[in-house]
Amino acid sequence: MGNKLVTFTDQQLENYQDCTFFTRKDILRVYKRFREVRPDLVPKRMKQNEPITVKIPLADSIEKLTELRENPFRKRICEVFSRDGKGNLSFEDFLDLLSVFSEQAPRDIKVFYAFKIYDFDSDQHIGPNDIDQALALLTRQELMPEEKQQIIEKVIEEADVDGDGKLSYMEFDHVITRAPDFLSTFHIRI
Structure with missing residues (x-):
C-alpha cells in the first residue's frame, strides 16, 4: 500500500478532469502513453510546472504515437495542439489533443x-x-x-x-x- 507512485496530486487530477473529457483513470492512462514515447525525457512523477515544460519533440510525436502514426494530418495536429506552435507536445498539450479526439468530446x-x-x-x-x-x-x-x-x-x-x-x-x-x-x-x- 505504501509502494504506490503518485504521478499527480489529487488537485492536479481534479483540474485535468475539469478541463478535459476524461476520468482520473483516463488521465493516468494518457500520461502512461505520453511517457512511453520518451521515457528518457518524461519523469515518472510530474512536479510543479513539468506538465507544460517537459515536451516530446515533434519527430517523436508523429513517429512513435500510434494514435497519430497513420493520420495524414499528424504533423498539423501536433502543431495545432502544441503551445509552441511547432508540434512539440507537453503532457497538457497531449492531454488536450486526446481529449478533443475522444468519443466524449462534443x-x-x-x-x-x-x-x-x-x-x-x-x-x-x-x-x-x-x-x-x-x-x-x-x-x-x-x-x-x-x-x-x-x-x-x-x-x-x-x-x-x-x-x-x-x-x-x-x-x-x-x-x-x-x-x-x-x-x-x-x-x-x-
Missing part, C-alpha cells in the same frame, strides 16, 4: 479544432491554399494539378455562402453538419 469542440487543423495559414479562413494542402496530405500528392484545381473550385462553390472565395468558420461548420461521418472519423481511442 461535436462543436471537434468542429472548432478541425477548422484549426485545416486552416494551415492560420488566417481564420479555409482558402484555396488550405484546401490544396489538405488534398496533398489526403491523396499523397497523387492528383494531377487540374484535378486538384477542380476539387478546390467545387469545395469553394459548394460551401462558400458569402462568395468571398474562402470558408469562414460558420461555413465550415455548416458543411460539417451535412457530413454525418465527421464525428466517427474525428476520433482517437486511448
Whole structure:
C-alpha cells in the first residue's frame, strides 16, 4: 500500500478532469502513453510546472504515437495542439489533443479544432491554399494539378455562402453538419 507512485496530486487530477473529457483513470492512462514515447525525457512523477515544460519533440510525436502514426494530418495536429506552435507536445498539450479526439468530446469542440487543423495559414479562413494542402496530405500528392484545381473550385462553390472565395468558420461548420461521418472519423481511442 505504501509502494504506490503518485504521478499527480489529487488537485492536479481534479483540474485535468475539469478541463478535459476524461476520468482520473483516463488521465493516468494518457500520461502512461505520453511517457512511453520518451521515457528518457518524461519523469515518472510530474512536479510543479513539468506538465507544460517537459515536451516530446515533434519527430517523436508523429513517429512513435500510434494514435497519430497513420493520420495524414499528424504533423498539423501536433502543431495545432502544441503551445509552441511547432508540434512539440507537453503532457497538457497531449492531454488536450486526446481529449478533443475522444468519443466524449462534443461535436462543436471537434468542429472548432478541425477548422484549426485545416486552416494551415492560420488566417481564420479555409482558402484555396488550405484546401490544396489538405488534398496533398489526403491523396499523397497523387492528383494531377487540374484535378486538384477542380476539387478546390467545387469545395469553394459548394460551401462558400458569402462568395468571398474562402470558408469562414460558420461555413465550415455548416458543411460539417451535412457530413454525418465527421464525428466517427474525428476520433482517437486511448
